[in-house]
């Protein structure tokens with residue numbers, strides 16, 4: 001491989017000798033996109049520092065069917081653990097985070113989803129000028145390409161709604177595609193889902209109105225088999241020859257270096273057994289993700305003085321929202337055993353033992369449903385009244401949640417259909433086991449993941465000590481707010497009705513999870529199950545929130561020359577899987593940085 005971009009520990013001294021304009025901390029989802037966009041200008045020198053390794057041509061990353069091998073594996077995953085979560089009966093959850101070039105986009109489930117327009121518009125309502133759906137939409141398009149294979153976007157007659165070409169990117173580096181096949185049984189599930197929900201197909205779920213049932217897009221390249229498309233393959237490998245882009249791997253940044261005028265000068269990093277310092281003439285940019293970016297601010301003395309004192313860190317700048325406002329989607333599931341003789345054996349093959357055969361088409365259905373369509377008017381108003389008492393949200397956030405719950409046109413619950421058994425009982429502690437190995441079972445299985453879109457619970461992530469290698473204290477806040485439990489119960493009751501439909505019932509042997517004796521129509525029983533069977537959907541965000549920790553140009557408040565660009569700046573919970581939004585935020589950030597440093601006029 002002929003590259004001049006990459007530096008491992010063996011060439012550290014050369015990396016340290018370069019005069020960088022920008023240092024990007026973290027070569028992950030946002031960090032590599034940013035590095036690629038900034039180095040489009042050959043006069044700008046960018047250095048990326050990544051704690052993980054280069055995993056080019058690594059089958060566990062590239063082959064979607066092998067992704068479970070990357071989870072709970074220190075070669076790819078930071079292996080964080082949550083604090084005990086009172087909302088889930090004191091369980092400690094595995095908090096998976098990618099530790100490789102590409103970051104979490106290199107180990108994630110590859111669901112490409114866009115939120116509702118009102119989710120993004122709320123950012124602007126909160127005072128973040130320039131961050132509305134209309135202004136962010138071009139950046140979703142810029143990073144994405146909707147892939148066609150043999151001239152088709154999906155096998156003929158297979159997509160559930162027609163694509164609107166202008167709602168997709170066609171030249172972006174991240175390739176997205178539809179599943180190439182559908183399990184026979186799933187065709188019946190679609191009919192049952194439609195009949196039970198009575199919600200028409202979305203006209204265009206990609207333009208800010210994701211309501212109803214539609215096909216799941218994945219960040220998978222399918223022109224030659226199935227290969228993960230992620231930040232490293234899209235933004236780094238094609239740019240390996242750029243002279244002005246250097247990447248140092250296996251190097252952990254431990255703090256930001258600040259001068260007496262509160263300007264970021266560079267960073268301190270640990271590599272090849274010792275500490276080093278490196279300086280940036282323009283800016284240091286934290287793209288270390290929603291756990292590590294706030295952690296690096298705290299290790300540098302920026303945060304809540306009380307918490308810093310407890311960790312034995314001198315406070316340089318009080319900024320009490322650092323590490324707070326952690327938003328996460330709580331995920332529960334329901335599983336049915338199917339009659340093998342009547343349904344085709346379509347397993348997801350995500351489990352470690354059974355993943356070698358083929359395919360990556362196990363998750364093909366995505367749906368958002370309004371809460372008001374799932375509960376009685378009385379239950380809706382009871383839930384709304386609980387939301388009004390919620391103390392963790394800003395007033396505008398609370399109002400937007402209430403509006404969503406009442407709006408028959410807004411999705412409050414997300415459903416994903418999976419041809420596999422989801423085992424949260426084991427998987428909450430080790431996500432490589434989330435999809436159960438059912439090879440050798442008599443039956444096949446079908447599950448729905450159920451999650452909320454506007455989670456009310458909030459958590460936090462903070463340093464536990466001044467040791468940069470000590471594990472952070474991550475409180476996911478799972479089900480802290482009882483409203484989140486109510487919503488999940490309503491979602492499970494709906495899914496159960498889908499499976500009682502005559503379209504599928506002749507193939508259903510039994511409900512396996514929860515056991516058939518749990519009455520999901522009874523809220524008390526439903527709530528008990530939800531608290532026992534809910535885990536993280538891996539969508540952590542909000543811990544360096546725009547408006548609170550960074551301004552609308554993503555500059556850390558009170559410090560010059562320091563930005564945060566990753567999932568942590570997203571200020572409020574958004575609907576659905578968040579990766580597409582992380583890419584869009586990073587695309588916009590690249591333009592903001594170019595504008596601020598007048599890069600556009602220097603080169604373009």
Ligand SMILES: Cc1cc2nc3c(=O)[nH]c(=O)nc-3n(C[C@H](O)[C@H](O)[C@H](O)COP(=O)(O)OP(=O)(O)OC[C@H]3O[C@@H](n4cnc5c(N)ncnc54)[C@H](O)[C@@H]3O)c2cc1C
Nearest residue numbers: 026028029030051103104108109110111253567577578579
């Ligand atoms: C298991 C899993 C499944 C998911 N599934 C989906 C999905 O299907 N669809 C979806 O939309 N979203 C999904 N997500 C969420 C999505 O992948 C993430 O939200 C997104 O990738 C986060 O991007 P980021 O840039 O904020 O952080 P990351 O991509 O995690 O990047 C952070 C980078 O910084 C590096 N780093 C951290 N600390 C340091 C340090 N001190 N020094 C140097 N480097 C450092 C890390 O190693 C990493 O490479 C999933 C996430 C996970 C973990």
